[in-house]
Amino acid sequence: MADGHWSRRHVLAVSFQATLAAAAAPALARTIRGEMPWTPGQVDAPYPFDGARFLTPDERRCVSAMVERLIPSDARGPGAREAGVIDFIDNQLAGFYGRGERWYMQGPFGPSTPEQGYQFEEPPAGFYRRGIAALDAACRERHGGRVFAALDAATQDAVLAAMEKGAFDLPSGVPAKAFFSLVRENAIEGFFCDPLYGGNRDMVGWRLVGFPGARYDYRPYLNHNGQRITLEPVGLKGGPTWNPR
Amino acid sequence: MRKLPPVDVVLVGFGWTGAIMAQELTDAGLQVLAIERGAWRDTPTHFPPTTAPDELRWYWRKEMFQGNARDTLTFRNNRDQVARPMRRWGSFLPGEGVGGGGVHWNGQTWRFLPSDFVAASHNTARYGALPEGMTVQDYGVTYDELEPHFHRFDKLCGIGGKAGNLRGQIIEGGNPFEGPRSAEYPNPPMHMTFSQDQFIRAARELGLHPFPGPSANLTRAYVNPLGCQLAPCSYCGFCEKYGCGNYSKASAQTTILPVLMRKANFTLKVQNEVLSITRDSTGRRATGVTHVDVDGTRYEQPADLVILCAYPLSNARLMMLSGIGETYNPATGEGLVGKNYCYQVMTAAQVFYDDKFTNGFVGAGALGAAVDDYNGDNFDHAGLGFIGGGYIANWTTNARPIETHRTPEGTPTWGSQWKAAVADNFLTSTTVGAHGASMAYATNALDLDPTYKDVYGQPLLRMTYDFTPNDRAMARYMSERTTEIARLMGGREVKVVKREGPYDSMPYQTTHNTGGTIMGTTPANSVVNRYLQSWDVPNLFVMGAGVFPQNAGYNPTATVAALTYWAAAAIRSQYLRNPGPLVQA
Numbered sequence: 001m002a003d004g005h006w007s008r009r010h011v012l013a014v015s016f017q018a019t020l021a022a023a024a025a026p027a028l029a030r031t032i033r034g035e036m037p038w039t040p041g042q043v044d045a046p047y048p049f050d051g052a053r054f055l056t057p058d059e060r061r062c063v064s065a066m067v068e069r070l071i072p073s074d075a076r077g078p079g080a081r082e083a084g085v086i087d088f089i090d091n092q093l094a095g096f097y098g099r100g101e102r103w104y105m106q107g108p109f110g111p112s113t114p115e116q117g118y119q120f121e122e123p124p125a126g127f128y129r130r131g132i133a134a135l136d137a138a139c140r141e142r143h144g145g146r147v148f149a150a151l152d153a154a155t156q157d158a159v160l161a162a163m164e165k166g167a168f169d170l171p172s173g174v175p176a177k178a179f180f181s182l183v184r185e186n187a188i189e190g191f192f193c194d195p196l197y198g199g200n201r202d203m204v205g206w207r208l209v210g211f212p213g214a215r216y217d218y219r220p221y222l223n224h225n226g227q228r229i230t231l232e233p234v235g236l237k238g239g240p241t242w243n244p245r
Numbered sequence: 246m247r248k249l250p251p252v253d254v255v256l257v258g259f260g261w262t263g264a265i266m267a268q269e270l271t272d273a274g275l276q277v278l279a280i281e282r283g284a285w286r287d288t289p290t291h292f293p294p295t296t297a298p299d300e301l302r303w304y305w306r307k308e309m310f311q312g313n314a315r316d317t318l319t320f321r322n323n324r325d326q327v328a329r330p331m332r333r334w335g336s337f338l339p340g341e342g343v344g345g346g347g348v349h350w351n352g353q354t355w356r357f358l359p360s361d362f363v364a365a366s367h368n369t370a371r372y373g374a375l376p377e378g379m380t381v382q383d384y385g386v387t388y389d390e391l392e393p394h395f396h397r398f399d400k401l402c403g404i405g406g407k408a409g410n411l412r413g414q415i416i417e418g419g420n421p422f423e424g425p426r427s428a429e430y431p432n433p434p435m436h437m438t439f440s441q442d443q444f445i446r447a448a449r450e451l452g453l454h455p456f457p458g459p460s461a462n463l464t465r466a467y468v469n470p471l472g473c474q475l476a477p478c479s480y481c482g483f484c485e486k487y488g489c490g491n492y493s494k495a496s497a498q499t500t501i502l503p504v505l506m507r508k509a510n511f512t513l514k515v516q517n518e519v520l521s522i523t524r525d526s527t528g529r530r531a532t533g534v535t536h537v538d539v540d541g542t543r544y545e546q547p548a549d550l551v552i553l554c555a556y557p558l559s560n561a562r563l564m565m566l567s568g569i570g571e572t573y574n575p576a577t578g579e580g581l582v583g584k585n586y587c588y589q590v591m592t593a594a595q596v597f598y599d600d601k602f603t604n605g606f607v608g609a610g611a612l613g614a615a616v617d618d619y620n621g622d623n624f625d626h627a628g629l630g631f632i633g634g635g636y637i638a639n640w641t642t643n644a645r646p647i648e649t650h651r652t653p654e655g656t657p658t659w660g661s662q663w664k665a666a667v668a669d670n671f672l673t674s675t676t677v678g679a680h681g682a683s684m685a686y687a688t689n690a691l692d693l694d695p696t697y698k699d700v701y702g703q704p705l706l707r708m709t710y711d712f713t714p715n716d717r718a719m720a721r722y723m724s725e726r727t728t729e730i731a732r733l734m735g736g737r738e739v740k741v742v743k744r745e746g747p748y749d750s751m752p753y754q755t756t757h758n759t760g761g762t763i764m765g766t767t768p769a770n771s772v773v774n775r776y777l778q779s780w781d782v783p784n785l786f787v788m789g790a791g792v793f794p795q796n797a798g799y800n801p802t803a804t805v806a807a808l809t810y811w812a813a814a815a816i817r818s819q820y821l822r823n824p825g826p827l828v829q830a
Contacts, residue, residue: 028516028539029514029515029516029517029538029539029540029542030285030514030515030516031512031513031514032285032506032512032513032514032515033509033511033512033513034506034507034508034509035506035507036287036502036503036506036507037285037287037506038287038289038290039290042290043289043290043293043295043296044290044291044296045296046296046299046302069659069660070659070660071659071664072660072661072664074661074664075661076661076664076665076668077668079664096306097306100332101314102306102307102312102313102314102333103313103314103332103333104313104314104316104317104330104331104332104333105314105332106330106697106698108696110327110329111327112327112329113321113322113326113747114749115320115322115747115748115749115750115751116320116321116328116329116331116750117331117332117333117335117750117751118332118333119329119332157660160659164658164659184658184659188647189301189305189647192300192646192647192650193300193301193305193647194299194300194301196299197301205646206646208664208667208668209646209650209667209668209671209672210671210672211606211644211646211671212606213298214298214299215298215481215606216294216297216298216479216481216483216490216491217479217480217481218479218480218481218482218606218607218608219477219479219480221604221607222436222438222480222607224438224439224602224604224607225438225439225442226439226598226601226602226603227602228602228604228672229602229604229607229672236295236296236298236299
C-alpha cells in the first residue's frame with residue numbers, strides 16, 4: 001500500500017472483510033412492502049474454521065486420543081487424525097456451538113430420561129471440559145496414574161466400549177455414555193463435514209466412502225443402473241483439481 | 246405498547262399457509278399484513294448453490310430451523326414424568342423465517358385418502374367401536390370437497406407424478422388407491438434410479454401396485470399459474486433440511502412470493518413475534534394481535550380478521566397464551582386446545598448390495614417409488630388389532646455422509662470395523678421405509694409448561710407423547726410388509742430397523758407434528774369448524790396440520806395446503822359477505 005499499489009494479499013483481505021460484513025449484517029426487524037427485498041452481491045456466508053481453540057493442550061490430547069480410536073487410521077486409509085477431527089472439534093467448541101448459543105439453556109436442570117436428550121447445565125464446551133477431567137481422573141485411578149491419552153490402544157478401546165455401554169463410572173456425576181455419545185457425534189461431523197470447517201482435511205472422509213461432495217447437478221448420472229460413479233470430490237471452496245497446475 | 250393503524254387481515258407466521266392465504270386474500274382486495282418472527286429469506290442470498298450443500302451448517306448446526314435459544318418446547322413421554330426442554334431439535338425440525346418449514350421440506354406431495362377424512366365413521370362402520378382411549382374423529386370436510394383445492398396446489402407447485410385414479414378411472418402405473426383426481430399431474434414423475442427399479446420389481450412380484458412418488462422437485466422447467474418460473478431439479482441430494490438453490494423445489498419463495506411481494510395491498514413484517522391474540526370485552530371477537538420486534542418494542546396491531554399460519558405447535562401455544570378455548574386436560578378429558586396431538590410412525594428396512602451401486606448422492610427429496618396397498622383402509626384390518634397404515638416407499642433422498650451411512654446388522658458403532666463397514670456400504674445400500682399413520686389417543690396432548698419460559702417470560706409449550714397401542718401394532722405389521730419387499734430387492738442382506746421402546750425426542754423422524762387445534766363437526770369435539778374457523782371467536786381462523794384430528798400415513802403438506810385454499814375460498818365467498826360463524830353450532 002505504501003507505494004500506492006494494492007497487493008493481492010491486501011485485496012483479498014479487504015474482500016474477505018466485506019464478505020464478513022455482509023454475513024454479519026444484523027438481523028433487523030423490518031417492514032417490507034411492494035418489492036422483493038433482494039440486494040445484489042450479498043450471500044449469507046458460513047462461519048468457516050478460524051483457528052480458535054477452546055481446549056487446553058492436555059484436554060486436546062485426551063479428545064485426540066478418543067477420536068483416533070473412534071475413527072482409526074488403518075489399512076482402509078486415513079482416519080480422524082489425518083482428517084483433522086481434533087482441530088474441527090476444538091474450533092467448534094470455541095464457537096457458537098461450544099457456547100450453546102442456539103440451544104435453550106435456561107434452567108432448571110434436573111433428572112431427565114434418555115428420550116429427553118441433552119439436559120446438562122453446561123453447553124457442549126463446558127460438558128467436554130467436565131467429561132475430559134472425569135475421564136482422565138478415572139483412568140489415572142484405574143491404570144496406574146496414566147491419563148486416557150497415555151493408555152495403549154487396546155486399553156483405550158476397552159475404556160471407550162465400557163463408556164458406550166454406560167459401564168464405566170466417571171467421577172463428578174459425568175454420565176460416561178452421554179459424553180461418549182457427544183464425542184462420537186462430533187467426530188463423525190469432523191470426519192465428514194465440508195473441509196471449510198477444518199475437518200475432513202483433503203476430503204479424506206469423502207474419499208473413503210466415495211461421496212463427491214458439494215456438487216449440485218447429477219442429471220448426467222441418472223441412468224447409472226447400479227454401476228459405480230467415480231467423481232473427484234469438491235467442497236464449497238472447490239477442490240485440489242481446481243488449483244492451477 | 247405502540248398502537249398501529251388497523252388492517253383488514255393479520256396473518257401470524259409466513260410459511261406455506263401464510264403465503265397461500267396472503268395471495269388469496271389480497272386477490273380479494275383486502276389489506277393483508279403478515280407477521281413473521283424469523284428473517285427474510287430468498288434463494289440467491291440465503292441458500293444459493295454455493296452455500297446450500299453444507300451438511301454441517303444447515304442440519305447439524307440447525308441453521309435452517311427455528312432457533313431453540315429464545316423459545317423451544319418441553320417434552321415428556323407421559324404425565325408421570327417431569328417435562329424437560331428440547332434444548333436442541335432432534336426428532337422434528339420446525340422452520341423459522343420467511344417460507345417456514347416449506348423451505349426445507351423434501352417435496353413429497355401426497356393427498357390423504359378419502360377414508361382418512363372420515364376415519365372415525367369409516368372404521369367404526371367396518372370394524373366396530375374404536376378401542377378404549379382412542380380419540381379419532383372425522384375431519385368435517387371430505388376428500389371430494391377438497392379435491393379442487395388439492396388440484397390448485399398441484400398446479401401452483403408443478404407437482405410431478407402419475408395419476409392412478411383420473412375421475413374414477415384407474416390408470417396403470419399410478420396409485421390405484423388414491424382418491425379421484427380431476428386432472429393428471431402437471432408434470433411427469435421423477436427419473437427413477439437403480440434402487441427404485443429394484444423396489445418396483447419386488448413390489449410387483451408380491452402383487453402390489455408400485456408407482457412413482459409425487460414430487461414437488463420439478464421434473465422439467467415450469468411456469469405456474471401465477472407466472473412464477475421453476476427450473477428442473479438437478480438431483481443434488483440436498484432437499485430435506487436444506488433450501489434449494491436451483492428454484493427446483495416448490496416453496497413460498499419459488500411459487501408465490503415473486504408475485505405477492507409486489508402487491509400494494511400486502512405488507513410483511515419480519516423479526517416480529519406475535520405474543521397474543523387480543524379480544525374485545527365479549528371475548529367473542531378478536532381485535533388483533535400484539536407483537537414485539539427484535540429490539541423489544543411492543544406493538545398492538547388491530548385487525549378485522551386474524552389468521553394463524555405458524556407451525557402447528559406455535560398455533561396451539563398462541564391459542565393457549567391468549568386464553569382462547571379451554572386447554573385440554575387428559576385427567577378429566579375436558580378442554581379441546583392441545584387435544585389429539587399426533588405424529589408419524591416410521592419403520593424401515595435397509596438393503597445392502599455386494600456389487601451394485603445405489604449411488605445415493607444422485608438423489609432428490611421426492612425421488613422414489615411407493616406402494617399404497619397397506620395405507621389407510623386399503624386392506625382388510627380384521628383381526629389385525631389396529632386401524633390405519635402407511636405408504637411404503639424407497640426414496641433416494643441423499644448420501645449426506647454425516648447423516649446417512651448405513652451399516653449391516655452386527656456392525657460396531659465405531660473403530661476399524663465400523664469404518665470399513667461404512668466405506669463398503671455407503672454407495673451400495675438403500676432404505677425401504679413405511680410412513681405410518683398416527684391415531685389420536687386421550688393420553689397424547691399439548692399444554693403450557695408450568696416451569697419453563699421463553700425469552701419474553703411466556704410459558705413454553707409442553708408435549709406429552711408416546712407411541713400408542715395402535716402405533717405399536719401397526720408398526721409391527723408395517724415392518725413385516727416393508728421387510729418382505731426389501732428381501733426381494735436383490736441385495737446381499739437386509740437389516741430391519743425396528744420401532745421399539747418409548748418415543749425418543751432426539752433421533753430425527755419427521756417434522757409432521759399434527760393436532761392441538763383440531764377441526765371437527767361440533768364445538769364439543771373441535772377447536773375449529775370445517776372451514777378452519779374458531780368456534781369461539783368467528784373472526785379467528787387457524788391453518789396448518791394442527792387442525793388434523795389425527796394424522797394419516799402420508800406427508801402432510803398437500804393436505805395442509807388444500808385445507809388453506811378451502812378456508813380461503815370460504816372466507817372470500819361466504820365470510821366477507823356476512824362476517825360471522827360459517828357453521829352454526
